[in-house]
Amino acid sequence: MCKSHLHPLLQRLPKCEHHLHLEGALTPQVLFSLAAKNHIELPKDDSAFASPESLVDRYREFKSLDDFLHYYYIGMSVLLDAGDFETLAWDYFTHAAADGVAHCEVFFDPQAHMERGVSYDVVLSGFQKARKRAESELGITSELIACFLRHLPPAHATATFEHEAVQASFAAGHVIGVGLDSSEKPFPPELFQDVYQKAGALGLKMTAHAGEEGPAAYIKTALDTLRVQRIDHGVRAIEDEALLQRIAAEKILLSICPISNVFLKGVASVADLPIRQFLDAGVRFSINSDDPAYFGNNFILANYCAVQEAFALSAAEWVAICEGSIDGSWCGQERKEELRARLRSVSEEWVGRCGT
Ligand SMILES: Nc1ncnc2[nH]cnc12
Numbered sequence: 463m464c465k466s467h468l469h470p471l472l473q474r475l476p477k478c479e480h481h482l483h484l485e486g487a488l489t490p491q492v493l494f495s496l497a498a499k500n501h502i503e504l505p506k507d508d509s510a511f512a513s514p515e516s517l518v519d520r521y522r523e524f525k526s527l528d529d530f531l532h533y534y535y536i537g538m539s540v541l542l543d544a545g546d547f548e549t550l551a552w553d554y555f556t557h558a559a560a561d562g563v564a565h566c567e568v569f570f571d572p573q574a575h576m577e578r579g580v581s582y583d584v585v586l587s588g589f590q591k592a593r594k595r596a597e598s599e600l601g602i603t604s605e606l607i608a609c610f611l612r613h614l615p616p617a618h619a620t621a622t623f624e625h626e627a628v629q630a631s632f633a634a635g636h637v638i639g640v641g642l643d644s645s646e647k648p649f650p651p652e653l654f655q656d657v658y659q660k661a662g663a664l665g666l667k668m669t670a671h672a673g674e675e676g677p678a679a680y681i682k683t684a685l686d687t688l689r690v691q692r693i694d695h696g697v698r699a700i701e702d703e704a705l706l707q708r709i710a711a712e713k714i715l716l717s718i719c720p721i722s723n724v725f726l727k728g729v730a731s732v733a734d735l736p737i738r739q740f741l742d743a744g745v746r747f748s749i750n751s752d753d754p755a756y757f758g759n760n761f762i763l764a765n766y767c768a769v770q771e772a773f774a775l776s777a778a779e780w781v782a783i784c785e786g787s788i789d790g791s792w793c794g795q796e797r798k799e800e801l802r803a804r805l806r807s808v809s810e811e812w813v814g815r816c817g818t
């Protein structure tokens with residue numbers, strides 16, 4: 463909870479979350495309980511794995527994206543059966559509901575599971591159960607985006623994309639798009655041109671992490687070479703004025719993750735993010751939690767609050783941010799209209815009560 467007088471408004475805004483890795487919602491508590499259930503031995507040579515509490519402490523000291531990813535991939539090794547994936551996703555959805563998420567488009571990493579012998583259908587069936595339950599019990603609509611791991615060879619991404627079960631999930635509309643994540647710096651987006659060209663031909667939605675640790679040039683090549691419609695993070699667009707103008711003009715949504723950027727040492731504090739410059743330049747962005755279980759259990763509302771503490775935005779600016787995140791969502795027009803109506807009603811009630 464933030465100290466701002468806008469906190470009740472931030473809580474009530476109908477939020478769209480566009481940057482959330484389901485595997486990043488695995489809390490140390492759930493990690494340890496699934497490890498015990500599935501008889502998975504956690505690393506003995508790292509004292510961080512002594513207890514959930516020591517793991518929480520270690521997560522507070524990430525030095526970089528790669529340092530975090532080391533723990534992220536060990537963490538997901540405890541996920542084995544469909545029930546595990548359902549538990550994980552349901553845990554996220556309940557936090558999201560408490561924070562006022564109305565619609566989310568969430569990532570998962572098929573290669574990281576298939577590589578260790580967990581079938582794509584097992585992963586998907588768990589997530590699908592949780593998504594259906596989230597819609598009926600919590601009123602949260604959601605979409606799935608399958609990410610490719612950029613630290614693995616591009617041909618591996620293409621082979622995964624062409625896997626029968628993966629293709630079937632696209633055809634059925636169970637997975638609506640593709641993304642690109644994992645270690646950024648030595649792996650520029652253009653390495654993955656082949657798989658993105660195939661995804662584009664199928665009419666899938668396309669996004670990619672770019673400009674998190676990597677340079678602004680990666681954002682440009684993600685747009686030009688991969689032809690993505692959205693950029694995940696993208697905060698380093700601030701280093702290239704022409705690119706910033708283009709992102710604004712083409713209404714490219716940046717899915718920014720303020721607390722993640724601080725935990726992974728992209729910036730020293732949220733106040734160092736270019737939020738004010740993005741607003742002034744008319745850049746469309748949404749505010750997201752990325753891997754909340756690894757970043758202090760800070761879900762989306764904590765990210766909204768952190769931005770408010772750092773930038774003291776006005777109520778009108780928050781409504782505009784939420785409008786932009788609805789417009790940049792990949793749900794149908796009907797759902798967008800519902801979300802816009804909810805936003806109007808929250809905003810009118812706020813203005814009626816508080817004046818600004
Ligand atoms: N913030 C992040 N950047 C790149 N890959 C990720 N995988 C999970 N979280 C990620």
Ligand SMILES: [Zn+2]
Nearest residue numbers: 481643671752
């Ligand atoms: Zn991410």
